[in-house]
Amino acid sequence: MPRTHRLTWTLVVPVKLLARAKSRLSGPAGPHRERLALAIATDTVSAVLRSSRVEGVVVVTDDPVAAPELAALGAIIVPDEPDDGLNPALVHGAAEARRLAPERAVGALSADLPSLRPGELTRVLDAAGAVPNAFVPDAAGVGTTLYTARPDAVFAPAFGPDSRARHRDGGARELALDGIPSVRRDVDTIDDLRAALELGVGPRTAAVAPLLPSARR
Numbered sequence: 001m002p003r004t005h006r007l008t009w010t011l012v013v014p015v016k017l018l019a020r021a022k023s024r025l026s027g028p029a030g031p032h033r034e035r036l037a038l039a040i041a042t043d044t045v046s047a048v049l050r051s052s053r054v055e056g057v058v059v060v061t062d063d064p065v066a067a068p069e070l071a072a073l074g075a076i077i078v079p080d081e082p083d084d085g086l087n088p089a090l091v092h093g094a095a096e097a098r099r100l101a102p103e104r105a106v107g108a109l110s111a112d113l114p115s116l117r118p119g120e121l122t123r124v125l126d127a128a129g130a131v132p133n134a135f136v137p138d139a140a141g142v143g144t145t146l147y148t149a150r151p152d153a154v155f156a157p158a159f160g161p162d163s164r165a166r167h168r169d170g171g172a173r174e175l176a177l178d179g180i181p182s183v184r185r186d187v188d189t190i191d192d193l194r195a196a197l198e199l200g201v202g203p204r205t206a207a208v209a210p211l212l213p214s215a216r217r
C-alpha cells in the first residue's frame with residue numbers, strides 16, 4: 001500500500017441540538033428521543049476514537065448535555081457556527097481540525113452510526129487516503145455517512161438530500177468497499193434502528209433501545 005494511504009486523521013462529527021435531533025424517530029422513541037440521539041452519538045464517537053488511524057475528534061455542537069459527555073470521551077468541542085446548518089458547521093469544525101493538526105487528513109462523519117466498528121472505519125480511512133476527496137454512501141444508497149479530504153485538498157462537504165450524487169458530482173471518489181456495513185448503517189428511522197440492532201450496536205444505544213417497543217422485531 002502506498003505511504004500516502006497511511007495518513008492520520010481528525011474526524012469532525014456534527015451533533016445537532018438534542019431537542020431537535022432525530023425528528024424522524026419522534027413517534028417510535030416518544031419521550032426517549034433525546035436520550036436515544038445522545039446514545040447514538042456517544043457510541044459513534046467512542047468507536048471513532050478507537051480507530052487506530054484517528055488521532056483527534058472534533059464535535060461541532062451547541063448542545064449543553066452532549067458537549068460535556070462527548071468531551072469526557074476525548075472529543076474536542078467547538079460551537080455550532082456559523083449557525084447556518086450542517087455543511088457550514090462541518091466547514092467550521094474542519095477549519096479548527098486543520099488549525100490544530102495541519103498534517104492530518106480530515107473527515108466529516110455523521111453522528112448517527114451506532115453500529116460503527118473501529119476496524120471498518122480504519123479500512124475506509126486507508127482507502128480514502130488514496131485520493132484527495134472521498135465519501136461513503138449510506139446504507140440506503142442515497143445519502144452519505146463519511147466525506148473526506150486529504151491535507152492538500154479542499155474540504156467542501158455536500159451533506160443533505162441526495163448527498164451521494166452531490167458528492168460524486170463534486171469529484172469525490174465513492175468508496176465501494178465490501179465489508180463496511182457498520183460505516184454505512186446510519187439511523188434515521190425505526191427500520192434503520194432495527195437494522196442497526198441486527199448488526200450490533202454500542203453499549204449506550206443497546207441500553208436505550210429496549211425502551212422503544214417498536215425497535216423489537
Ligand SMILES: Nc1nc2c(ncn2[C@@H]2O[C@H](COP(=O)(O)OP(=O)(O)OP(=O)(O)O)[C@@H](O)[C@H]2O)c(=O)[nH]1
Nearest residue numbers: 014015016021022023024060080085086089110111
Ligand atoms: N452541528 C450540527 N449538526 C447537524 C446539523 N444538522 C444536522 N446535524 C447532524 O448531522 C447528522 C445528520 O443529521 P440529520 O439526519 O439531518 O438530522 P437528525 O437529527 O439525525 O435526524 P432528523 O431530525 O430526522 O433529520 C447528525 O449527526 C446530526 O446531528 C446542524 O445544523 N448542526
Ligand SMILES: C=C(OP(=O)(O)O)C(=O)O
Nearest residue numbers: 143144159160161163188
Ligand atoms: C444529511 C444526510 O443524512 P441523513 O439521511 O441523516 O439526513 C446525508 O446523507 O447527507
